[in-house]
Amino acid sequence: MQTFAGLGSVPHGFGPSAVTIGKFDGLHTGHRVVIEDLLTLAGDDLEPVVVTFDRNPLQLLRPDRSPAPLVGLEQKLELLESVGVGATVVLRFDEALASLEAEAFVDQVLLGPLGMRSLLVGDDFRFGRYGRGDVPLLERMGRERGFAVQVQQQVLKESRRVSSTWIRELLGAGAIEEAAELLGRPPAVRGEVVHGAHRGRELGFPTANLDQQSDGMIPADGVYAGRLVDRSFDPPVTYPAAISVGSNPTFDGVPPKQVEAYVLDETLDLYGHLVDIEFTHRIRGQVAYTGIDPLIAQMTLDVEHVRALTG
CATH class of the missing domain: 2.40.30.30 (Riboflavin kinase-like)
Structure with a gap:
């Protein structure tokens, strides 16, 4: 797997790519479904790329609400490599990135450096300054700029969304085997x-x-x-x-x-x-x-x- 520490590390002419974006904390079974769909979306013609962050954005935006991470950055990168991701871009989540408007994020992060042709996001995906960017905006920009948007539905277990939050609850209660089931590993x-x-x-x-x-x-x-x-x-x-x-x-x-x-x-x-x-x-x-x-x-x-x- 190629790992790029910031957009400046992405070589000129990289792509074309299929991209998904997220924290991917713990790379749990719900995340793995996303990665499987990304690999299918990429096929033989596109490079499967995960865009993630060096920290939980809440550490900067709302440190009082930022949860304990399930894994460190090195662990996360190893897990992404283990499931077949072709390349990962690790963005430093700082004031400059947090203040980037949604349209600028698409143009400056996804299209220019990565040559994105397809984008896979969750149905509740928000991005850009103040979280103003959403799926309808992405779909409109896709029509204008020539990339496809695929919306990933939530992965459920026992009628509850599989999430890092749920896993933290289980670990906080010492429910190791239940947490392992959601993680797909101990x-x-x-x-x-x-x-x-x-x-x-x-x-x-x-x-x-x-x-x-x-x-x-x-x-x-x-x-x-x-x-x-x-x-x-x-x-x-x-x-x-x-x-x-x-x-x-x-x-x-x-x-x-x-x-x-x-x-x-x-x-x-x-x-x-x-x-x-x-x-x-x-x-x-x-x-x-x-x-x-x-x-x-x-x-x-x-x-x-x-x-x-x-x-």
Whole structure:
């Protein structure tokens, strides 16, 4: 997949193309239907192109309402490549882009640089300054400028639109398996393994602690079954893991939303490694124990539960 960081990176004469636009946060099953339709629309004659943004536009427009991203930008690009997108243009969402009128967005972003011949958008698509652009405007401009507009209907599951918002609700409730069904894969957090307080090692369960600046939405506090994917190798190496999320209420001074993964049956030095922590099942919520021995006993049970689920 070709990835263009801004329109200035798109080579002269690129295209002709079939384009879709969106945040594509998480690239969930609804997004995948859009991509499948884009590839069909492109056929053999057009380059399938996704136009997306380096951040959620709400981070600039309404930071108080901007939700936690389901994936980081690097993760999103990898997911787009995995489903066959030919090229992705990552636009920096800044004041200049936010203030661009809808007609100028079409001319300066889609037609000129990308040579767009077909455009695929959702039925509720809005764009341009103050969101004034909509599907009727696109259809009128298409007739005038010579590009086709195809409207993608919403993808529903149990009468509800499949959306990143719904997935965030599920992750916030710890409903990992339901979130995975909508995503089409296990939810994951990516980050560097850093030194922690080494309490897990002292208890007999050494954990890989994720840096607080990780990418991806961290699910509700609790203990999970899942996998640690070490991305320092090519191809990445995967291990079954018991995962703890939260502040660890038995001990003081643990930062909130700490992600720790205990790799089963392995002794590894993961410090400084970039890893994905994938969540497959929720084992239980967090509990504050009155002493070390009850905590160790519970951790032993948790690990056996994880082993049964991941074995």
